[in-house]
Amino acid sequence: MTAGLVSGQGMPSREGDLSIEGHGMEPIPDSARYGSVNRVFTVWFTPNLVPAGFFLGTLAAASFIGLGFWTALAAIVIGNLVGSVIVGLLAQMGPKTGMAQMPLARLAYGKSIVVPGLLNWLSCIGWDGINSVFGAAAISILTGLPFIVSLLIIVICQGLLGILGYEAIHTFEKYMALVLGALFVVLTVAIVGQASTGLARPDAVAGLDQLGAFILYSTIIASFVVAWALYASDYTRYLPASTDSSRVFWWTVLGLTLSAGWVETLGLLVADKATEGGAVDTINTILSGSPLAALAMLAIGIGTVAVNAMNDYTGSLSLQAAGIRLPRVLSAALVAILGFGVTLWLNSENLVGKIENILLFLSYWIAPWAAVVLADWRLRRGQANVSRLVDFGGLHSGALALAAMLIGFAVSLPFQTSTLGGEIAANTGLPINGLAASLHYADLAYLVGFVVAFAIFWVGARSMADRPVGQETAAA
16 A cells, blocks of 8 residues: 555545545546536535634624625625636636646646745645634534644544545535534524624725725635635546536535635624634634534534645645655645644734735735636637646746746735735835725735736737647647
8 A cells, every 4th residue: 555655546436435545646547537526516615614714704893894794795795706716717627637726737837836836835734724723722612622632633634534535535525514514504593693783783984995895805705715726626636527617617616605605604793792712712602501512613623624634635736736756645644744833823822913914915826826827728728738747847947827927926916905915015115015005905916916917928828839749828
C-alpha cells in the first residue's frame, strides 16, 4: 500500500469505495470515471453549515456595516448567487478534463502556477484554522474537554478523511447533509423563536452610506462562497465525461446558495445578540438550558470536519500543482497539521479582526485568478489537451496569465476596504483603501480585479501565436 501511495496509484472505483486514494493531480482516465451528478449538491451543501457562515450573518449589525435585517438579507442572497456562479462555471471543467482545479489551471498559468498554487495551499491552511476555532470550541463545550484536546479530535478526523480522499469525502458529505440538515432545522426553529427583535432591526445608515455598506456586506458574503472556486473541479473530476454540464453548474449553485444563505440568515436573525466570544458562544448562549444546545454543538463539530477535510484534500492537490513532488496523502496530512497551528494563533486574541482580514485581503487574489482561468477556458471553447499538464518541465512560462492576475490584483488595491489593507497602506504608502472613503466604503475590489485580469488575458492570449502544443488557446 505504501508503494502505491508514493507512486500515485490507487483510485476509487465506485460510490462507497473508501480505499485510500493515492492518485494525485494526474487526469482521471475515462475508464475510471463514475458517480452520480446529484452528489455535486451534497458535496457543496454540507461544508457550508458551519459557524463561519453564522459569524458572517452576525456581522451585518457590526458598527462598520450597520445594516438592518431586510437590507442585509438581500445582500446575503446577492452575494451568495454571485460567488456560487463562479464556482459552478469552474466545476463544469472537472468532468470534461478529469482534472482538479489548481492542476488544471496549468493550462493558463504554465510554470507560473507556482504562485497561485502555493497561495491556495496557504489559504487551505488558513481556512482550516478559521473553521477549527469554532469546531474545537463546540466540542469543548459539548464534552468539557480542554480546547486543545478538542482541536486534536477535529484535526485527526478531518485528516483521515483528507487522506482517504475523493470518495470518502463525497460519501461523508452525502450522509452528513441529512444529519446536519436535520440538526439545523431544529436549530432554525429555536433561533426563529427568539428573533423577533432581529427581524425588526432597521438600517443604521442611510443614502450613499447605506449603499456602500450594502456592497461591502455583499462582498464579504460573496468572498465566503467564491473561495470555493479554487476547489471547484476537485470534486467533479471523477464524474463521467458525458455528464451534463448544466446539471453540474446548477447543483453547485443550489448547494452553495442554500447552505451558506441558510446559516448566514440564522446569524443575521440574532445579530443583535452576538457575543464577544464568537459564533459558537452566541449559539450556546441563545440555546442555553435547552437540550438543543448539545445538538447544536454536535452539528458544529461535524460541520467542521466536513469542511476541513475538503481543505486538506484541495490543499494537497494545490501543492502538487505548484510542482512540489510530495505524495497527495502526505500533503493532505501536512495541511491538517499546519492548520492546527493556525487555529492556536487565531484563538489567542482578536478573532474577529483576524477572520475579517483572511476573508477579505488574503482572498482578493482569487477573483483575478478565476478570471484568467475562465478567459482561457472560453478561448479554448471548453476543449483542451490536458495530457501534458502533468510534466511541470514541459509547461509554458505562463507569464501572461501571471501578469494578468497580478495586475488585476494591483489595480484592485485602491478599492479594497479590509483593515489589514489599511494598516499596510499606512506603513508602506501603497494605495490600498485609497478610494474607500470616497466610495462610502463599498468594496469593489473583487469586481475590478476580475474584469481587469479577464480583459488583459483575453486580449493578450488572442494576440499570441505558437503557444506550446496542447497548451494553445482555441482563439481564431
